[in-house]
Amino acid sequence: MAEKLALKGGKKTVPADMIHPWPEVTDEDRKAVAEVLTVADIQEQQKIQSESLAKEWADYMGMKYCIPVNSGTAALHMCVAGLGLEPGDEVIVPAFTFWASAAAVLHHNVIPVFVDIDPKTFCIDPALIEPAITERTKAVMPVHIHGMPADMDPILEIAKKHNLKVIEDVAQAHGARYKGKLCGAMGDAAGASTQRSKVLSSGSQGGLFMTDDEDIYKRAALLEYFGELVTPGREREEQEYNAYGLGWMYRDNPFSQAFVRSQLKRLDKNNALRVVNCNYLTENLSKIKGLETPYVPEECEPVYYNYVVGFNPDELDMDISPKQLREKVQEALGAEGVSTGQWQRLPVPEQEIFQARVGYGKGCPWKCTDSKVTYEKGAYPRSSEFIASHCYVFGINPPNNLELMKIYAEAFEKVMDNIDQIL
Numbered sequence: 001m002a003e004k005l006a007l008k009g010g011k012k013t014v015p016a017d018m019i020h021p022w023p024e025v026t027d028e029d030r031k032a033v034a035e036v037l038t039v040a041d042i043q044e045q046q047k048i049q050s051e052s053l054a055k056e057w058a059d060y061m062g063m064k065y066c067i068p069v070n071s072g073t074a075a076l077h078m079c080v081a082g083l084g085l086e087p088g089d090e091v092i093v094p095a096f097t098f099w100a101s102a103a104a105v106l107h108h109n110v111i112p113v114f115v116d117i118d119p120k121t122f123c124i125d126p127a128l129i130e131p132a133i134t135e136r137t138k139a140v141m142p143v144h145i146h147g148m149p150a151d152m153d154p155i156l157e158i159a160k161k162h163n164l165k166v167i168e169d170v171a172q173a174h175g176a177r178y179k180g181k182l183c184g185a186m187g188d189a190a191g192a193s194t195q196r197s198k199v200l201s202s203g204s205q206g207g208l209f210m211t212d213d214e215d216i217y218k219r220a221a222l223l224e225y226f227g228e229l230v231t232p233g234r235e236r237e238e239q240e241y242n243a244y245g246l247g248w249m250y251r252d253n254p255f256s257q258a259f260v261r262s263q264l265k266r267l268d269k270n271n272a273l274r275v276v277n278c279n280y281l282t283e284n285l286s287k288i289k290g291l292e293t294p295y296v297p298e299e300c301e302p303v304y305y306n307y308v309v310g311f312n313p314d315e316l317d318m319d320i321s322p323k324q325l326r327e328k329v330q331e332a333l334g335a336e337g338v339s340t341g342q343w344q345r346l347p348v349p350e351q352e353i354f355q356a357r358v359g360y361g362k363g364c365p366w367k368c369t370d371s372k373v374t375y376e377k378g379a380y381p382r383s384s385e386f387i388a389s390h391c392y393v394f395g396i397n398p399p400n401n402l403e404l405m406k407i408y409a410e411a412f413e414k415v416m417d418n419i420d421q422i423l
């Protein structure tokens with residue numbers, strides 16, 4: 001039945017103020033952060049919060065070592081350094097990711113080599129890894145994008161065959177599982193982000209480096225505090241003032257650590273609620289012609305950091321591009337009160353830094369390592385197509401629940417049923 005879209009003056013589907021922001025901040029979170037301030041010596045809290053978070057996250061992951069740091073990018077850089085990668089070495093990275101995955105590689109004068117994605121899972125396509133291997137390749141970095149586990153078995157097999165290390169970018173996938181195994185615990189080292197939007201959130205910035213290997217851990221640890229080895233909260237008291245190598249300032253702060261620790265207690269519950277929300281959307285949106293919902297391989301348990309919807313004009317016999325359809329529908333959904341967004345505008349290798357190979361000056365790190373790696377525009381068509389044809393839907397996080405998802409599904413249905421009003 002024809003219904004006037006909100007964009008054309010009709011009634012808005014989603015009531016104002018119905019969408020709760022993420023992360024949900026509870027009294028326990030407030031108490032946990034406030035407690036950092038209630039002690040006589042706040043310096044003690046640096047040690048307590050950092051060591052407690054390291055232990056609690058390592059326990060959650062079933063891994064030996066964790067170092068909490070101030071960003072996911074820092075954690076990934078520590079993976080690169082921890083593996084002992086050196087200037088001019090190459091790491092294979094998916095072309096569709098947040099560019100920080102590649103930045104963490106460049107931070108160590110190591111060169112990212114990009115490969116395209118599997119269009120169904122939006123993660124790195126294992127079949128494209130082997131052709132990208134050169135004598136300089138030292139590692140591969142699968143990214144569990146949008147909370148969807150990458151296809152780890154073939155990746156680990158290829159890595160073993162070619163003697164490569166595996167760095168997992170688990171920035172978006174805390175608690176996601178592949179064949180029952182936690183993402184982040186399958187490779188040699190992993191970096192997670194606890195930036196505000198992430199499924200394990202610090203409410204601000206933060207990251208978690210993790211590994212099972214003592215040598216990797218020891219090398220990575222040098223990056224946290226200027227190349228020195230100092231326990232958080234023991235600066236000056238125990239400091240040797242002797243740098244063992246080039247380090248950065250990646251130390252995290254006790255307030256965000258206290259917040260993450262509190263959120264970690266609810267990670268599995270929040271992930272489970274988000275999965276219920278997203279499964280409901282998939283069940284209902286997949287019935288609507290012109291929309292594509294996420295494909296979940298049998299062996300994967302995603303956590304839906306983002307819920308993505310694809311647009312297929314062919315199904316509607318429309319002579320427009322998926323991008324045009326997406327943009328029109330997003331505009332109409334916005335008017336209905338469903339907030340959607342676009343995550344990434346370009347495949348990473350098509351971003352300016354790679355096109356110009358500017359790095360940090362004089363064309364480095366490419367020129368100063370005599371790197372022959374190139375970044376051709378148009379060489380990552382699946383990433384480009386995925387970006388053009390998909391949007392993500394805000395508001396899927398708890399405490400938003402099926403009450404909101406039901407209204408979202410109605411809004412999608414209303415817009416798609418009345419598509420002629422906007423095209």
Ligand SMILES: Cc1ncc(COP(=O)(O)O)c(C=O)c1O
Pocket residue numbers: 070071072073074097098100101143145169171172192193194195205206207
């Ligand atoms: C896939 C991916 N990798 C790495 C990062 C970097 O994390 P951070 O922003 O905490 O440095 C992000 C953060 O958005 C990300 O989404």
